[in-house]
Amino acid sequence: QVQLQESGPGLVKPSETLSLTCTVSGYSISSGYYWGWIRQPPGKGLEWIGGIFHSGSTYYNPSLKSRVTISVDTSKNQFSLKLNSVTAADTAVYYCAREPYDILTGYSSPFDIWGQGTMVTVSS
Amino acid sequence: EIVLTQSPATLSLSPGERATLSCRASQSVSIYLAWYQQKPGQAPRLLIYDASNRDTGIPARFSGSGSGTDFTLTISSLEPEDFAVYYCQQRSNWPRTWTFGQGTKVEMK
Numbered sequence A: 001q002v003q004l005q006e007s008g009p010g011l012v013k014p015s016e017t018l019s020l021t022c023t024v025s026g027y028s029i030s031s032g033y034y035w036g037w038i039r040q041p042p043g044k045g046l047e048w049i050g051g052i053f054h055s056g057s058t059y060y061n062p063s064l065k066s067r068v069t070i071s072v073d074t075s076k077n078q079f080s081l082k083l084n085s086v087t088a089a090d091t092a093v094y095y096c097a098r099e100p101y102d103i104l105t106g107y108s109s110p111f112d113i114w115g116q117g118t119m120v121t122v123s124s
Numbered sequence B: 001e002i003v004l005t006q007s008p009a010t011l012s013l014s015p016g017e018r019a020t021l022s023c024r025a026s027q028s029v030s031i032y033l034a035w036y037q038q039k040p041g042q043a044p045r046l047l048i049y050d051a052s053n054r055d056t057g058i059p060a061r062f063s064g065s066g067s068g069t070d071f072t073l074t075i076s077s078l079e080p081e082d083f084a085v086y087y088c089q090q091r092s093n094w095p096r097t098w099t100f101g102q103g104t105k106v107e108m109k
Helices: none
Strands: A003-007 A018-025 A034-040 A047-053 A058-060 A068-073 A078-083 A092-099 A118-122 B004-007 B010-013 B019-025 B033-038 B045-049 B062-067 B070-075 B085-093 B096-100 B104-108
Touching: A003 A092, A018 A034, A018 A092, A018 A118, A047 A068, A047 A078, A047 A092, A047 B096, A058 A068, A078 A092, B004 B085, B010 B019, B019 B033, B019 B085, B019 B104, B033 B062, B045 B062, B070 B085
Parallel strands: B010 B104
Antiparallel strands: A003 A018, A018 A078, A034 A047, A034 A092, A047 A058, A068 A078, A092 A118, B004 B019, B019 B070, B033 B045, B033 B085, B062 B070, B085 B096, B085 B104
């Protein structure tokens, strides 16, 4: 079955860049779907960060857009998140997830498969 | 930007009782409203999409309703495993974004 797994450093210093990778197994990213990142600060709600299509087309949360880059590596069946100039407010569990997308209608469905999440702490 | 407001923040109920959760959008989202369940230490799980469609494998005790700005998630008879936090989510086309509500915690009374 399709599985997603986040990986990356658990501790990032303030003002530096947070980098995470999501590895997809059981499905080829090149076959379709959008792939997204969502985060959740400790004890708080969910915040959508952005998403990418296998072609490289991206869309981002306007509140984070100036600091976020999402990229895809179809040869490794992975997609990645970079968030620069981090502060303590970026401390959160970061999830990657699959977003079903109908290329004919342009219709996206909600995130149906999620990774287990990875905790990232921003601290010196 | 569309804002989703969930109520109540916390719902204290006993197993076997009916749970009714509300999600209100600041402007119409048609039927493009989803519900997720999240248990401690776990990723969210998709329950309902397009306001009323259960995702694969979701028990029939979960049902969604509504359109426009007012939506409801109903759990007809709470099972012990249903005590969790529930989030609603909507998709905007322009700009293309996803937004979550702040969540409703269903706790055991």
